[in-house]
Amino acid sequence: MNEIRDSVPQVVYPDRPRSRIPDLKGKAFFLKWDPLGIKNNLDGYYAPFFKRPNWAQVSLKTNHEETYLDFSFRLRPDSAGRGYAGFWIHFFNYKLPPSERIYLNASPFKYLRFYARGGDDVSRVKIAVADAEWEIKEDAVVLGDLLSFLPTGRLSSQWQEVWIPLSSSQVNWQQLASLVFLVEGHGKGEMAIKDIALTKEKKIDLRPKGRPKTPFFPSIKKWKKATWAWHRQVLEWLGDEQKLQEDIDFMQEQGFTDVFLQIPYLYQDQNGLWQLTWPEEYYPQLTIEPDDPLFRPDKNDRFPNWRLRWPKNNFAPLLARFNRAGIKVKALVGRPEHALSPWHGLNLSLLAVILTYNQNHPFPEQFKGIHYDIEPYLIPGFFSSRKQAILEQYKDFLLENKKIIQDSNPQSEFCLGVDIPFWYDNQDKYFQPIAEVEDQTFDRTIIDLVDEVVVMDYRTVADGADGLIEHIKNELEYAAKREKPIWLGVETGPLPDETLYEFSVFGKGKSAIWVEDQGEKWVIFWEKKDPSLARESTFPQVKLIEWKQEDVPAAKITFFGSPFRIFRQEIDLALHRLASFSNLVGVAIHSFSSYKKYIHQNLKDEGRRRR
Numbered sequence: 001m002n003e004i005r006d007s008v009p010q011v012v013y014p015d016r017p018r019s020r021i022p023d024l025k026g027k028a029f030f031l032k033w034d035p036l037g038i039k040n041n042l043d044g045y046y047a048p049f050f051k052r053p054n055w056a057q058v059s060l061k062t063n064h065e066e067t068y069l070d071f072s073f074r075l076r077p078d079s080a081g082r083g084y085a086g087f088w089i090h091f092f093n094y095k096l097p098p099s100e101r102i103y104l105n106a107s108p109f110k111y112l113r114f115y116a117r118g119g120d121d122v123s124r125v126k127i128a129v130a131d132a133e134w135e136i137k138e139d140a141v142v143l144g145d146l147l148s149f150l151p152t153g154r155l156s157s158q159w160q161e162v163w164i165p166l167s168s169s170q171v172n173w174q175q176l177a178s179l180v181f182l183v184e185g186h187g188k189g190e191m192a193i194k195d196i197a198l199t200k201e202k203k204i205d206l207r208p209k210g211r212p213k214t215p216f217f218p219s220i221k222k223w224k225k226a227t228w229a230w231h232r233q234v235l236e237w238l239g240d241e242q243k244l245q246e247d248i249d250f251m252q253e254q255g256f257t258d259v260f261l262q263i264p265y266l267y268q269d270q271n272g273l274w275q276l277t278w279p280e281e282y283y284p285q286l287t288i289e290p291d292d293p294l295f296r297p298d299k300n301d302r303f304p305n306w307r308l309r310w311p312k313n314n315f316a317p318l319l320a321r322f323n324r325a326g327i328k329v330k331a332l333v334g335r336p337e338h339a340l341s342p343w344h345g346l347n348l349s350l351l352a353v354i355l356t357y358n359q360n361h362p363f364p365e366q367f368k369g370i371h372y373d374i375e376p377y378l379i380p381g382f383f384s385s386r387k388q389a390i391l392e393q394y395k396d397f398l399l400e401n402k403k404i405i406q407d408s409n410p411q412s413e414f415c416l417g418v419d420i421p422f423w424y425d426n427q428d429k430y431f432q433p434i435a436e437v438e439d440q441t442f443d444r445t446i447i448d449l450v451d452e453v454v455v456m457d458y459r460t461v462a463d464g465a466d467g468l469i470e471h472i473k474n475e476l477e478y479a480a481k482r483e484k485p486i487w488l489g490v491e492t493g494p495l496p497d498e499t500l501y502e503f504s505v506f507g508k509g510k511s512a513i514w515v516e517d518q519g520e521k522w523v524i525f526w527e528k529k530d531p532s533l534a535r536e537s538t539f540p541q542v543k544l545i546e547w548k549q550e551d552v553p554a555a556k557i558t559f560f561g562s563p564f565r566i567f568r569q570e571i572d573l574a575l576h577r578l579a580s581f582s583n584l585v586g587v588a589i590h591s592f593s594s595y596k597k598y599i600h601q602n603l604k605d606e607g608r609r610r611r
Contacts, residue, residue: 009430013098017132019105019175027204029109031089031196033060033067036577037463038470042104044090044178045465048073052497052551056085059463059573061192068115068194075186086182089196094135094465097431103132104176109198112164112179113206116146118155118191123147125155125191127164128180135177141170146181155191163202221579224586226258226454226487227251228332228373231278232286233593234262238294238314248325250596259322259592260332260371260417263354264288265310266295267346274309277346278335300352302404303345310350312357316365323364330369330417339376339394347372348400355408369415369451370401377421377435391437391445398449417452419489422471447479454487454588458557460566462574466556469574476581485585488574491558492567493594502548507531509546516541560594564602 022029022042032041037060039045046069048056056073075083091104112129125147128140147153149162166173179196183189197206229237237244251259266274266288274290288295295309322329331354338347351370358366374397376382376390398418405414424435424443435442447453455475461467472488479486503513512531516523516539527533531545554560559567571587578584589595 009432011098011430013136017098017101017103017175019103021105021108024108027200028113028206029198030206031198035580036469036473037062038465038467038473039093040089040091042091043093043102045094045470046087046089046463047465048085048087050085052553054083054085055553055555056087057461058087059461066194068192070190070192071181072188072190073183074188075183077186082184083186084182084184086180088181089179090465091176091178095427101132103174106166106173106176106198109166109173109200111199111202112143112162112166112196113199114162114196115159115194116150116155116162116191117157117159119189120154120156121187122155122183122189122191124184126180126182126184128182129166129168129171129176130178130180131172132175132177133172140178140180141168142182143168159194166198221575223575224257224487225255226260226586226588227256227595228260228262228588228591230262230332230591230593231264232283233591235264235286235294237318238311244318244321247592247596248321248327251327251592252325254595254599256327257586258328258330258588260373260588261329262332263310263350264295265308265350266290267309268307298353300349300356302352303349306345306349308350308353310353312353315357315367316361319365319367328368330371330415331367332371332373334373334375334419336375336378338372338374339379339390339397341393341396344393344397344400347397348404351401351404352408355405355414358414359408368413369417371415371417371419371454372398372401373419375419375421387435388437391435391442395437395445395449398446402449415451416449417454418446418450419454419456420446420475422455422457422475425474443475444478447475447482447484450484452485452487452585453479454489456489456491456590458489458491460490460556460559460562460570462570462577467574468570469577472574472578476578476584480581480583483583485583486581487585487588488571488578489588489590490571491590492560492598493558493591494560495554495558497554498552500550500552501546502550503544504547505542505544507545507547509549511546513544514541515544560598563605564599567598 048058050056053076058071061070071087073085077083092101126142127146128142130140134140149164150160269275294311296312298308319329376394420443425441426434428434437445455472457468457472459468462469476486511528514525514535518539
């Protein structure tokens with residue numbers, strides 16, 4: 001259970017949404033794209049839509065001659081024979097609250113004009129538009145079938161000019177919100193569109209004057225490459241020199257420059273028992289005994305209540321190996337609950353002993369920084385009244401880190417780094433900040449406090465409203481003003497498909513939950529088959545019916561299972577488009593073990609295809 005609310009904020013839609021007539025060039029308005037390739041000159045985004053098991057993707061492509069939207073899809077009809085996917089282009093910014101949105105006043109125009117091309121296997125493409133009211137309903141008015149507007153009656157590899165009359169009486173053309181392309185049926189295909197324009201007349205000369213300029217920044221930068229190495233991997237390296245060298249060789253081949261290396265350690269609790277610092281369910285076969293000779297006792301006078309055991313005598317040769325290979329090593333620490341005050345002393349104690357270790361070793365054998373992978377939003381109750389207190393405690397923890405590092409050596413280049421999700425600066429569906437401290441989004445709070453940030457931008461496409469570029473641009477822009485480096489973080493590990501459910505007293509769906517107040521805890525019961533059933537209980541309870549559900553396919557979040565050429569294509573495109581941000585240092589790939597398996601699996605797949 002992610003979030004429970006006893007009431008929800010009301011999103012107010014104005015009776016008369018604002019709109020504008022765009023600036024015209026002659027008798028036409030041309031839709032153009034911004035330098036990052038994610039928004040148009042009406043402040044609108046574009047994105048695909050589909051429902052599993054269907055799939056779709058849309059991206060903005062450019063060359064020296066043209067810029068176009070490329071749409072690919074795969075349809076697998078359900079038991080009723082329905083399969084659909086598509087993409088939309090907005091003429092307003094849907095991320096703004098309704099009262100701030102400005103729609104397109106298309107009333108002066110009589111035609112929609114664009115060019116289209118595609119494979120002859122693309123046979124059913126509907127063209128639709130939505131005004132402000134239809135957009136709220138998440139629906140649109142169909143203007144016709146694309147093929148009926150093509151001069152040849154079919155798509156081909158050659159560009160064909162399309163003219164569509166804007167005459168439907170079902171659309172308020174003074175509040176135009178979106179253009180929608182919908183494909184139906186089965187199979188897979190690809191199509192592209194370019195040079196979208198709204199015109200007052202048909203067949204006027206809309207040819208571009210001169211050679212079109214690419215809107216995107218050239219990339220000549222040499223990007224850095226980082227990865228995370230977790231407990232099992234690190235213990236393997238500490239115990240097997242041959243394996244360590246093999247993996248360092250692999251990192252060099254792949255161009256890695258930095259590694260966030262998890263520090264395996266034990267701590268003594270209040271009962272005098274030695275505890276692991278990772279959840280047992282993460283590594284069920286990985287157990288460490290307190291008397292293991294690899295783990296040596298250590299403590300810092302600044303934190304006398306925390307006694308640690310860690311491989312302090314074994315890191316020097318490992319770090320020296322990485323240093324000779326030109327790879328910086330930063331100590332990696334963190335679990336969600338480490339954001340909370342009772343855990344601060346433990347991790348600050350570890351930081352202190354790492355700094356002491358550095359003082360006793362030459363530069364090649366030192367840690368070049370500490371990197372925290374603390375995800376406080378995974379703490380139960382984060383999305384409730386506890387959120388503010390959790391964020392404040394995490395902020396205090398980072399402030400203490402800065403002070404200890406500064407006290408240790410004011411001239412040191414020891415780096416304090418942190419992982420953050422891309423959505424710390426987002427608003428929820430009620431247009432309220434998701435994570436905010438003292439009237440500042442939490443991503444900015446962290447950027448202000450630390451030396452570098454990895455934005456866990458876990459998406460698998462560069463383009464669009466839900467792509468890599470869109471989700472990191474705000475962090476890059478703010479961090480550039482603070483001269484703080486930012487890493488683009490991506491995922492390669494296996495993840496499950498997920499479905500997000502929302503329940504409400506107003507729901508009419510196929511399942512129900514009962515929320516029982518049992519004093520110190522809430523207990524949830526889920527009836528998946530018959531929401532009309534009643535439940536007897538001695539505790540106060542509320543029954544909620546399924547209201548909405550949203551599929552989140554793993555392929556949206558992780559590159560696991562995708563061909564390596566797709567991984568390289570999307571990462572390269574994102575870095576290329578974002579190259580204007582001088583503080584973007586490169587890509588951080590989670591994690592080393594999953595990435596290595598991913599590369600080897602792709603090599604096997606490539607070998608099978610060649611045979």
